[in-house]
Amino acid sequence: MNILEMTALVWAASAAAGFLGALTGLGGGVVIVPFLTLVLGVDIRYAIGASLISVIATSSGAAAAYVKEGFTNIRIGMFLEIATTLGALVGASLAAVLPTHVVAVIFGVVLAMSAYLSSHAKGESRVKSEELRAESQEPSVESPEPSVGVSLTSRLSALNSRLSALNSRLRLEGSYPGPDGPIAYRAGGVLPGFGLMWIAGALSGMLGIGSGAVKVLAMDQAMGLPFKVSTATSNFMIGVTAAASAGVYLNRGYIDPGLAMSVMLGVLPGALLGTRFLAAARTKVLRIVFSVVILVLAVEMIYNGLTGRL
Amino acid sequence: MSQPGPSSRGTRRKMETIIGTLLRTGVILAATVVLAGAIVYLARHGTEAPHYHAFHGEPSDLCSVAGIVTDAIELSGRGIIQLGLLLLIATPVMRVAVSLTAFLLERDWTYVVATLIVLSLLIYSLLGGSL
Numbered sequence: 001m002n003i004l005e006m007t008a009l010v011w012a013a014s015a016a017a018g019f020l021g022a023l024t025g026l027g028g029g030v031v032i033v034p035f036l037t038l039v040l041g042v043d044i045r046y047a048i049g050a051s052l053i054s055v056i057a058t059s060s061g062a063a064a065a066y067v068k069e070g071f072t073n074i075r076i077g078m079f080l081e082i083a084t085t086l087g088a089l090v091g092a093s094l095a096a097v098l099p100t101h102v103v104a105v106i107f108g109v110v111l112a113m114s115a116y117l118s119s120h121a122k123g124e125s126r127v128k129s130e131e132l133r134a135e136s137q138e139p140s141v142e143s144p145e146p147s148v149g150v151s152l153t154s155r156l157s158a159l160n161s162r163l164s165a166l167n168s169r170l171r172l173e174g175s176y177p178g179p180d181g182p183i184a185y186r187a188g189g190v191l192p193g194f195g196l197m198w199i200a201g202a203l204s205g206m207l208g209i210g211s212g213a214v215k216v217l218a219m220d221q222a223m224g225l226p227f228k229v230s231t232a233t234s235n236f237m238i239g240v241t242a243a244a245s246a247g248v249y250l251n252r253g254y255i256d257p258g259l260a261m262s263v264m265l266g267v268l269p270g271a272l273l274g275t276r277f278l279a280a281a282r283t284k285v286l287r288i289v290f291s292v293v294i295l296v297l298a299v300e301m302i303y304n305g306l307t308g309r310l
Numbered sequence: 311m312s313q314p315g316p317s318s319r320g321t322r323r324k325m326e327t328i329i330g331t332l333l334r335t336g337v338i339l340a341a342t343v344v345l346a347g348a349i350v351y352l353a354r355h356g357t358e359a360p361h362y363h364a365f366h367g368e369p370s371d372l373c374s375v376a377g378i379v380t381d382a383i384e385l386s387g388r389g390i391i392q393l394g395l396l397l398l399i400a401t402p403v404m405r406v407a408v409s410l411t412a413f414l415l416e417r418d419w420t421y422v423v424a425t426l427i428v429l430s431l432l433i434y435s436l437l438g439g440s441l
């Protein structure tokens with residue numbers, strides 16, 4: 001196989017990955033790396049570099065559309081990007097020192113988890129109840145258990161008031177277009193959200209993926225933000241997170257132009273097409289099929305990592 | 311903290327429009343440059359054997375901003391592709407820079423600081439730093 005044939009093959013596979021990734025909401029990056037390493041025998045460092053490039057391309061392209069729709073919260077995104085970029089720098093630096101078979105095993109585990117998460121995601125159908133929850137939600141100041149000692153109680157309430165002071169200073173709130181006018185929401189759980197975002201950044205930097213699933217988890221579950229706001233803001237953040245590790249990758253020679261070009265130029269049109277079809281497609285069956293594929297790839301990655309073949 | 315007034319809501323909408331346009335333009339520009347480089351590269355090296363099974367790292371001129379620009383000016387296919395990839399990486403960085411300007415105009419100092427932190431981390435990474 002010469003470079004021309006390999007480019008054509010990688011391009012076609014990336015286009016398919018981008019298409020399915022956009023349709024299922026799992027992102028194309030998660031299957032690019034296993035495909036390149038397991039099927040074509042590409043070194044995992046080149047594969048991760050190429051995948052990260054495609055992540056920046058698709059997320060920037062999609063974010064452009066989302067921002068216009070008004071679901072993206074630029075403030076919340078900006079604040080949480082402190083956590084994701086820090087995590088990404090740590091993750092990318094870790095990827096450089098960890099043996100490749102360890103990276104392969106971690107990749108496999110994250111892959112399996114994202115397959116699990118996506119098969120359990122309820123997606124759009126949950127938005128309705130999310131809206132209700134967001135409206136009724138108070139800023140999350142939980143009353144301490146009555147049995148807790150007095151000093152601990154007062155310390156907790158002091159911490160809580162300091163957190164809510166931080167919260168109001170950060171203005172982590174907003175509104176998004178609903179069917180009957182704008183719907184207001186407000187973020188709680190700033191600390192756990194920030195922590196999860198750091199992890200999302202570290203995974204993104206270590207594995208060259210967008211880790212959108214963890215970002216959505218942080219905003220939707222930990223911070224109690226509406227689902228649509230979480231997905232749009234997550235997409236908005238992915239590009240900046242990936243750019244933070246891309247610098248490290250570039251300097252370490254992980255980004256090979258020959259490989260990165262075919263992945264980027266394949267995933268981009270694939271993802272654009274996938275977004276077009278999103279409304280018409282019956283994504284439920286597709287998502288299950290794609291999850292099974294991802295699970296198989298995950299097991300392969302872990303097996304090959306453990307036996308030292310990657 | 312007072313609610314953002316109508317004028318700041320106006321700047322927010324404006325910022326969203328600018329950011330949306332910037333992101334789209336950046337991706338299209340980067341993809342065009344990468345495609346041009348890909349054509350040059352494949353025309354010259356398409357029949358050679360690929361070398362991705364073992365990791366050698368990239369030659370040092372393809373690993374730094376200055377080296378990539380030099381290579382691209384010399385019309386090396388790989389240099390042009392890498393320049394396109396740099397433009398792509400720069401797109402989210404520019405987006406953060408635009409946000410910084412918007413927060414400065416709004417005199418929202420908390421977010422000026424937050425944005426400055428993110429921007430300096432990004433520049434630090436691009437200039438070759440790692441933790």
